[in-house]
Amino acid sequence: MSKMASLCLNSLPLPPSSQSQPKKLVETSLFSSVSYNSTNGLVKGGGESLKPIVISGNPPTYVSAPGRRIVAVGDLHGDLEQTRCALEMAGVLSNDGQDLWVGGETVLVQLGDILDRGEDEIAILSLLRSLDIQAKSQGGAVFQVNGNHETMNVEGDFRYVDPGSFDECSDFLEYSDEYQDDWEEAFVNWIGVSSRWKENQKSTQNYWGPWNIVKRQKGVIARSILMRPGGKLACELARHSIVLKINDWVFCHGGLLPHHVEYGIDRINREVSLWMRGLNETDDGPRIPFLATRGYDSVVWNRLYSRDSSELEDYQVEQINSILEETLQAVDARAMVVGHTPQMEGVNCKYNCNIWRIDVGMSSGVLNSMPEVV
Numbered sequence: 001m002s003k004m005a006s007l008c009l010n011s012l013p014l015p016p017s018s019q020s021q022p023k024k025l026v027e028t029s030l031f032s033s034v035s036y037n038s039t040n041g042l043v044k045g046g047g048e049s050l051k052p053i054v055i056s057g058n059p060p061t062y063v064s065a066p067g068r069r070i071v072a073v074g075d076l077h078g079d080l081e082q083t084r085c086a087l088e089m090a091g092v093l094s095n096d097g098q099d100l101w102v103g104g105e106t107v108l109v110q111l112g113d114i115l116d117r118g119e120d121e122i123a124i125l126s127l128l129r130s131l132d133i134q135a136k137s138q139g140g141a142v143f144q145v146n147g148n149h150e151t152m153n154v155e156g157d158f159r160y161v162d163p164g165s166f167d168e169c170s171d172f173l174e175y176s177d178e179y180q181d182d183w184e185e186a187f188v189n190w191i192g193v194s195s196r197w198k199e200n201q202k203s204t205q206n207y208w209g210p211w212n213i214v215k216r217q218k219g220v221i222a223r224s225i226l227m228r229p230g231g232k233l234a235c236e237l238a239r240h241s242i243v244l245k246i247n248d249w250v251f252c253h254g255g256l257l258p259h260h261v262e263y264g265i266d267r268i269n270r271e272v273s274l275w276m277r278g279l280n281e282t283d284d285g286p287r288i289p290f291l292a293t294r295g296y297d298s299v300v301w302n303r304l305y306s307r308d309s310s311e312l313e314d315y316q317v318e319q320i321n322s323i324l325e326e327t328l329q330a331v332d333a334r335a336m337v338v339g340h341t342p343q344m345e346g347v348n349c350k351y352n353c354n355i356w357r358i359d360v361g362m363s364s365g366v367l368n369s370m371p372e373v374v
Contacts, residue, residue: 050066050067050068050105050139051066051067052139053065053068053107053139053140053141057241057266057269057270058270058273059238059239059240059241059269059270059273060143060241060244060269061241061243061244061245061265061266061269062245062266063107063141063143063244063245063246063247064247065107065141065246065247066247067105068105068106068107068140069103069105069106069107070106070107070109070246070247070249071090071091071092071103071106071107071108071109071373071374072108072109072110072111072251072337072356072358072373072374073086073087073090073108073109073110073111073358073371073373074111074113074339074347074358074359074360074362074372074373075111075112075113075114075147075339075340075342075359075361075362075363075366076110076113076114076118076124076362076363077113077114077115077116077117077118077149077363077365077366078114078115078116078117078118078119078120078121078124078162078165078363078365079118079120079362079363079364079365080118080120080123080124080127081364082362082363082364082368082371083120083124083127084099084127085371086362086371086372086373087108087131089371089372089373090103090106090108090373091103091106092106092108092131092135092140093131099127099130099131099191099192100134101131101134101135101138101140103135103138103140104138104139104140105138105139105140106135106140107140107141107142107143107246108131108135108140108141108142108143109142109143109144109145109244109246109251109337110128110142110143110144110145111145111147111251111252111253111337111338111339111340111358111359112144112145112146112147112148112149112150112253112300112339112340113147113148113149113150113253113339113340113359114128114144114147114149114150115147115149115150115152115153115161115165116149116152116153116160116161116162116165116365117149117160117162117363117365117366118162118164118165118363118364118365119162119163119164119165119167119168119198120164120165120168120194121165121168122168122169122172122190122194122233123168123190123191123194123195125187125233125236126187126188126189126190126191126194127191128142128144129142129187129188129236130188130191133188143240143241143244143246143251144240144241145240145241145242145243145244145251145252145253146237146240146241146242146253146272146300147253147254147300147339147340148253148254148293148300148301148340150237150240150300151272151292151293151300153223153227154227154228154229154234154237154275154276155288155293156224156227156228158220158223161223162365163216163219164198165219165223166216166219166220166222166223167198167201167215167219168194168197168198169219169222169223169226170215170218170219170222171194171197171198171201172190172194172197172222172226173222173225173226175190175193175197176190176232183232187232187236228278229275229276229277229278230277230278230279231278234276234277234278235276235277237276238272238273238274238276238277239273241269242265242268242269242272242292242293242299242300243256243260243265243268243269243299245265245331245333248332248333248334248335249333249334249335249336249337250328250331250333250335250336250337251336251337251338252299252300252336252337252338253299253300253338253339253340254298254299254300254301254302254303254306254338254339254340255299255302255303255304255305255306255336255338255340255355256299256302256327256331256336257297257299257302257304257323257327258323258326258327258330259291260291260292260299260327261327261330261331262330263291265331268289268291268292268299271289271292272289272292272293275287275288275289300340301340302340303340303341304320304323305320305324305336305338305350305351305355305357306338306340306341306343306357306359307320307341309350317351320351321351321352321354324336324351324354324355325351325354328354335349335353335354335355335356336354336355336356337355337356337358337374338355338356338357338358338359339357339358339359340359341357341359342359342360342361342366342367342369343357343358343359343360343361346360346369346372347360347372347373347374356374358372358373358374360372
């Protein structure tokens with residue numbers, strides 16, 4: 001069983017040459033170098049206020065976050081309990097059940113695949129949006145990148161949807177109707193009421209077969225309404241990047257390759273966002289951005305950097321390392337952080353620690369492993 005671990009990207013040294021990852025993850029934090037002031041907010045140890053976070057692109061592509069503690073969490077797959085555990089471990093979520101941001105000016109990055117395999121997907125999305133609002137009021141921020149399961153759902157591919165998530169879609173659609181045109185308020189508040197709706201769903205559940213079929217059809221219809229290009233949840237996902245660069249770190253779900261950079265990461269983000277919002281339709285329907293979302297080497301599906309190196313020949317390791325170095329040089333980045341492929345050994349780095357693999361399969365719908373963040 002994996003050990004719980006929390007690291008801070010700012011504090012991670014990059015060894016000049018090492019193919020092995022640390023045997024044991026250690027808990028580190030930059031909070032020791034900051035202090036709170038009731039008048040001026042969070043300031044450095046010497047009393048100097050941190051510079052503001054600057055975001056370029058819509059959705060965000062480049063972020064300058066001077067002096068911030070940066071933490072990242074991998075695939076969550078609809079498991080709200082494990083999500084809360086990971087965020088508490090990262091030092092950004094209160095442990096009193098109030099879902100309060102306690103990270104100050106920390107920058108949190110979630111690496112995608114919130115959808116599928118678990119039943120609390122919308123609740124997790126709502127929680128992260130709520131935390132982002134709270135974080136911004138304190139000089140911090142929460143960023144998300146979309147994974148392959150987000151793009152699959154916008155395409156209408158519901159193969160991996162947990163039955164409980166269809167119920168959540170039905171409940172949320174009914175709940176949001178009460179807010180009429182105030183989608184923002186309904187979405188942000190969902191995390192506070194979702195458990196009650198779920199309990200009501202269970203208490204009134206009817207096991208008569210034909211009704212269950214009708215109920216499931218209702219859930220599929222609700223999900224289709226929310227997730228189709230231009231749907232409310234698809235538009236929420238459209239706010240998030242496919243590739244995000246914060247300071248000198250690159251974050252993406254599967255992995256960035258040289259031809260992605262040549263195409264333009266801001267262009268990739270913009271095209272996926274337009275597709276999700278239903279704004280790039282052709283006569284045949286919405287145009288799906290292939291380079292980002294389709295194919296084994298697309299940004300959200302790529303597993304090149306996450307393969308078990310013990311199964312690779314030396315020349316293959318050298319080739320992958322060369323591709324990774326070329327990619328990082330092209331985007332002027334120090335290292336890349338990816339999710340997508342569960343790491344049986346826990347969070348680890350490879351290829352001279354130029355790549356950090358942080359999907360540990362923490363969701364009960366995947367490996368139910370102990371959460372880890374980096």
